[in-house]
Amino acid sequence: MARRALLSCAVAAALAACSSGAAQQSSPLGATIPGATHRAVPVPAASTTTAIHPNRAKSWISPDAKNVPRLLFISDYGASDVDIFSMPDMTLKGTLTGFSFPEGECNDTNGNIWIANTGGQQLLLYSRTGSLLKTLNISGEYPAACAVSRSNGDLAVANIESSTAGPGNIMVFPNGSGSGTAYTNSSISEYFFVGYDRAGNLYFDGTDATRTSSYLAELPAGSSNTELINLTNGTLHLAGFVQWYRSGNYLALGDQQCNGSTQSCVYWVNISGSSGTITGTTTLVNSQGGQVCDLVQGVIAASHQRYLAGPDYESCGYTASTAYRWHYDAGGTPTNYNDTAAFTEPIGAAISAK
Amino acid sequence: MLNTTRTALALLFSFAMLTSWAMAGTSGGMNGTVTDAKTGAPLPGVHVRISSSSQTVETTTDAHGHYSAFALQPDTYTLTAVKPGYEATSISGNDVEADQTQVYDIQLTPTPPSAPQSP
Numbered sequence: 013m014a015r016r017a018l019l020s021c022a023v024a025a026a027l028a029a030c031s032s033g034a035a036q037q038s039s040p041l042g043a044t045i046p047g048a049t050h051r052a053v054p055v056p057a058a059s060t061t062t063a064i065h066p067n068r069a070k071s072w073i074s075p076d077a078k079n080v081p082r083l084l085f086i087s088d089y090g091a092s093d094v095d096i097f098s099m100p101d102m103t104l105k106g107t108l109t110g111f112s113f114p115e116g117e118c119n120d121t122n123g124n125i126w127i128a129n130t131g132g133q134q135l136l137l138y139s140r141t142g143s144l145l146k147t148l149n150i151s152g153e154y155p156a157a158c159a160v161s162r163s164n165g166d167l168a169v170a171n172i173e174s175s176t177a178g179p180g181n182i183m184v185f186p187n188g189s190g191s192g193t194a195y196t197n198s199s200i201s202e203y204f205f206v207g208y209d210r211a212g213n214l215y216f217d218g219t220d221a222t223r224t225s226s227y228l229a230e231l232p233a234g235s236s237n238t239e240l241i242n243l244t245n246g247t248l249h250l251a252g253f254v255q256w257y258r259s260g261n262y263l264a265l266g267d268q269q270c271n272g273s274t275q276s277c278v279y280w281v282n283i284s285g286s287s288g289t290i291t292g293t294t295t296l297v298n299s300q301g302g303q304v305c306d307l308v309q310g311v312i313a314a315s316h317q318r319y320l321a322g323p324d325y326e327s328c329g330y331t332a333s334t335a336y337r338w339h340y341d342a343g344g345t346p347t348n349y350n351d352t353a354a355f356t357e358p359i360g361a362a363i364s365a366k
Numbered sequence: 367m368l369n370t371t372r373t374a375l376a377l378l379f380s381f382a383m384l385t386s387w388a389m390a391g392t393s394g395g396m397n398g399t400v401t402d403a404k405t406g407a408p409l410p411g412v413h414v415r416i417s418s419s420s421q422t423v424e425t426t427t428d429a430h431g432h433y434s435a436f437a438l439q440p441d442t443y444t445l446t447a448v449k450p451g452y453e454a455t456s457i458s459g460n461d462v463e464a465d466q467t468q469v470y471d472i473q474l475t476p477t478p479p480s481a482p483q484s485p
Binding site for chain 2: 089092110112113115116130131132154156157170172173175176202204205218250251252268269274306308309325357359
C-alpha cells in the first residue's frame with residue numbers, strides 16, 4: 013500500500029512538472045513598456061526567500077510622548093512617514109514608517125488618529141502612542157482625507173480619485189467600519205477634504221478634473237443627496253481643509269490659493285442652507301516673516317487658547333518645510349514651529365488630545 | 367500484484383530517463399518575488415513577462431508575490447512586470463542556463479496618487 017502511494021506521488025509529481033512548464037506559454041503582452049529602471053541581482057538557486065512585510069521596523073516614539081497632553085501628527089506624503097510632535101513646543105517625539113503616500117488625517121473621540129494611507133488604498137487607525145489599532149481597506153479608491161462625526165461616530169472619507177484615475181467620491185462608514193456608502197457631486201471630480209458640524213452635516217470640497225475650479229459642498233445629515241454651497245463675498249480658488257469651528261459657529265475653509273495668490277489662508281464661512289458667506293479671513297505668516305504658501309491640511313484645536321496647526325511645504329521656496337502653530341483665528345506670526353524635522357512633502361495634520 | 371508494481375516502476379523509470387535525457391542540457395528555470403519598492407510588501411497579481419529571442423513566457427505572481435517559469439531555453443531574458451498602481455518595470459540581461467534555476471527578484475515603484483495640493 014505504501015509502495016503504491018509512493019508510485020502515485022512520483023507519477024503525479026512528474027506530470028505536474030510537465031503541465032506546469034506548459035502552462036507558462038502564452039502570447040506576448042501588447043502594451044509598450046518603458047525601459048528598465050531596476051537591475052535584478054541573480055541569486056543562487058539554492059537560496060531561500062525570506063517573507064517580506066511592509067517596513068514598520070524603523071518606527072519610533074519617545075517614551076514620554078504618552079504623557080504629552082496634545083500630540084500633532086503630520087503625514088509626509090513624500091517620505092511616506094508620519095511624524096509626531098508635542099504641542100505646543102513642536103518637539104519631534106516620534107516617526108511612524110511604512111506608509112504609502114499618506115495624505116490627510118483626522119482624530120476620533122478617543123484620541124486615536126486615522127491616517128489616509130493613500131497609496132495603500134486604506135485608512136489606518138493609530139493610537140497616540142503609535143500602535144496600529146485598525147485597518148479600513150478602501151479598495152479601488154485613493155483616500156485623501158477623513159473626518160469623524162461627533163454626533164454619531166461615523167467616519168467620512170474623501171477619496172481624491174479612483175485607483176484607475178477616475179473621479180473620486182465621499183464615503184461614509186458607520187462607526188468607522190463596514191464597506192461604506194459612496195456619495196458624489198456632479199461638479200466635483202477630485203475630492204479633497206471633509207468636515208462634520210455638530211449636527212452631523214458633512215461638508216466637503218474638491219475640484220473639477222483639471223483643478224480649474226474648486227467647490228464646497230454638503231451632504232446634509234440624514235440625506236443621500238449632496239448639494240453645492242454657493243459662496244458669496246469671496247471665491248474658493250484651490251480647495252483646502254474643511255473643519256467646523258465651534259467657537260465661531262462657522263465653517264473654517266482652507267484656500268491654498270487665497271484670493272488667487274500663492275498664499276494659503278482660512279476663510280470663515282457662515283452657512284445658511286445651500287449658501288455660504290465668507291465673513292472673514294485668517295492669514296498666516298511663516299517663521300521668516302513671509303507668506304505661508306502650502307498649508308494643505310491645518311487643524312484647529314484648543315488648549316487654554318485656540319490655535320491652528322499644520323505643515324507648510326517649502327513655503328514658496330524660501331523656508332524649509334516646517335510644522336507650525338498659530339493663534340486662531342488671529343493667525344499672523346507663528347507661536348511655535350519646527351523647521352528641522354526634515355520633511356519631504358508634508359500634507360496632513362491631526363491632533364491627539366489625551 | 368508484485369508484477370504489476372514492478373511493471374509500473376519500470377515504466378516510471380523509463381519515463382523519467384526519457385524525460386531527463388530529453389531535458390538534460392536543454393532548459394533551465396527562473397523564479398523570484400515581486401515586491402513594493404517603498405514598503406517591501408510582496409505583490410500578488412503582478413503580470414510578469416519573460417522574453418528572449420528564443421521564447422516568451424507569461425505568468426502572474428501568487429498571493430506571496432512569487433512567480434516561476436520552467437522549461438526556458440538557455441538565453442538572456444528580459445523581465446517585464448506590470449501591475450495597476452505601479453510603474454511598469456523592465457529588466458534586461460537575466461541569464462538562464464541549462465539545468466539551473468535562477469532567482470530574479472523585482473521591485474515595483476508605486477505610481478504616486480493625486481494629492482490635494484497645488485502643483
